[in-house]
Amino acid sequence: MSSPEAKPYPGTQAVEHGKARADEWPLFEIFIRGQHGLSHRHVGSLHAPDAEMAIKNARDVYTRRNEGVSIWVVQASDIAASSPEEKGSLYEPANDKVYRHPTFFDIPDEVGAM
Amino acid sequence: MYAQMIKSTGDGVKSLDEMEPQERAFQERINAGGKIEPKDWMPEGYRKNLIRQIGQHAHSEIVGQLPEGNWITRAPTLERKAILLAKVQDEAGHGLYLYCAAETLGVSRDQLTRDLLSGKMKYSSIFNYPTLTWADMGAVGWLVDGAAIMNQVPLQRTSYGPYARAMVRICKEESFHQRQGYDIMMKMAKGTPAQKKMAQDALDRFWGPALMMFGPSDENSVHSAQSMAWKIKMNSNDELRQKFVDECVPQAEYLGLTVPDPDLKWNDERGHYDFTQPDWDEFFDVLKGNGPCNTERLEARNKAWDDGAWVREGLMAHAAKKRAAKLAAE
Numbered sequence: 001m002s003s004p005e006a007k008p009y010p011g012t013q014a015v016e017h018g019k020a021r022a023d024e025w026p027l028f029e030i031f032i033r034g035q036h037g038l039s040h041r042h043v044g045s046l047h048a049p050d051a052e053m054a055i056k057n058a059r060d061v062y063t064r065r066n067e068g069v070s071i072w073v074v075q076a077s078d079i080a081a082s083s084p085e086e087k088g089s090l091y092e093p094a095n096d097k098v099y100r101h102p103t104f105f106d107i108p109d110e111v112g113a114m
Numbered sequence: 115m116y117a118q119m120i121k122s123t124g125d126g127v128k129s130l131d132e133m134e135p136q137e138r139a140f141q142e143r144i145n146a147g148g149k150i151e152p153k154d155w156m157p158e159g160y161r162k163n164l165i166r167q168i169g170q171h172a173h174s175e176i177v178g179q180l181p182e183g184n185w186i187t188r189a190p191t192l193e194r195k196a197i198l199l200a201k202v203q204d205e206a207g208h209g210l211y212l213y214c215a216a217e218t219l220g221v222s223r224d225q226l227t228r229d230l231l232s233g234k235m236k237y238s239s240i241f242n243y244p245t246l247t248w249a250d251m252g253a254v255g256w257l258v259d260g261a262a263i264m265n266q267v268p269l270q271r272t273s274y275g276p277y278a279r280a281m282v283r284i285c286k287e288e289s290f291h292q293r294q295g296y297d298i299m300m301k302m303a304k305g306t307p308a309q310k311k312m313a314q315d316a317l318d319r320f321w322g323p324a325l326m327m328f329g330p331s332d333e334n335s336v337h338s339a340q341s342m343a344w345k346i347k348m349n350s351n352d353e354l355r356q357k358f359v360d361e362c363v364p365q366a367e368y369l370g371l372t373v374p375d376p377d378l379k380w381n382d383e384r385g386h387y388d389f390t391q392p393d394w395d396e397f398f399d400v401l402k403g404n405g406p407c408n409t410e411r412l413e414a415r416n417k418a419w420d421d422g423a424w425v426r427e428g429l430m431a432h433a434a435k436k437r438a439a440k441l442a443a444e
Binding site: 053 | 151153154155200203204207210211214217222223224279280283287426429430432433436437
């Protein structure tokens with residue numbers, strides 16, 4: 001049985017995933033926006049004493065090769081996430097709404113590109 | 115391979131029929147090429163094994179900075195120095211990506227560090243060898259990073275999502291490491307007779323330890339079979355070692371250097387090189403802590419951790435003070 005919180009690794013304080021342990025620098029999740037106009041994208045995480053240092057560290061850890069032009073940092077404990085058990089109730093309703101996809105509709109070739 | 119001799123906690127691989135429904139669903143997902151994510155259910159053995167493997171891999175990246183850091187102040191040119199600095203900085207980054215992946219499994223980075231410093235957790239045997247000349251920087255990049263790539267490329271498809279993603283990032287950067295090493299070897303091998311001799315000497319000393327990086331044969335290991343069923347190990351140790359030898363021999367030939375193995379020979383029937391196994395007694399001895407640099411490496415890591423304590427605490431105190439001031443102003 002395993003949820004990381006349930007059985008902490010020996011010597012490690014049990015905390016919910018992503019929550020900060022009292023004696024360590026908190027964990028920050030790092031988001032980088034690349035050069036080509038796409039949205040910020042999650043690239044990984046790191047530890048830092050505060051958000052300002054997290055940005056400095058993220059610059060060194062995640063943009064050594066021009067990977068980005070903008071950095072967001074979010075303390076991991078501030079992120080709310082859906083859980084795997086909710087998969088059904090969250091995503092299954094989309095399955096029976098195939099008409100939301102454009103390919104649901106047959107448009108005759110004579111009409112041309114649409 | 116940066117993770118050697120990882121022992122699984124189970125007693126061999128269970129068949130799907132022997133599994134409880136939860137575990138069966140887990141294994142079927144892996145069999146179908148699906149990814150396991152941090153919040154998903156996983157067997158305790160899978161989690162423990164991964165912590166050991168990813169932790170050992172991360173430690174290897176961090177300790178691996180030491181043999182190369184040794185030459186930063188003595189690099190022959192400013193450009194070589196800048197390149198080596200960038201390479202060693204990458205290794206620190208690789209360690210960080212991997213610690214973060216391990217942390218998603220419920221262990222903390224500081225705990226992993228403490229286990230490294232106390233000697234409870236291991237790092238790759240290769241980093242317990244000294245780097246005696248500048249040519250060693252070439253041999254390390256070419257052979258050690260080359261061997262690491264053999265193992266890391268398939269691990270990009272490993273079943274644990276955070277580990278696979280860390281591997282993707284690492285592999286992108288690793289190819290720079292290998293090429294900069296080979297570049298040093300080319301320069302030395304085509305240099306003065308003395309330089310060429312240094313290059314040959316570096317190859318002579320690193321060849322065996324590089325072959326050991328893949329670990330002893332694991333064709334009959336239950337640990338290995340379980341790891342492969344879980345897709346946290348993608349190839350057998352012998353398979354990867356053979357691939358490594360097959361790639362390295364022509365590269366050594368191009369350099370005009372001799373691989374230090376009198377029995378090395380192309381085997382037409384197998385389509386592979388036949389080669390001599392490295393000295394496995396030496397390997398186990400190094401793992402036990404008796405390599406030339408084991409003590410020095412752990413001392414250096416312990417000193418860095420102890421000397422850095424005031425920085426970690428100071429920055430934490432500063433952050434708390436700033437938070438308090440901000441609250442007071444609101």
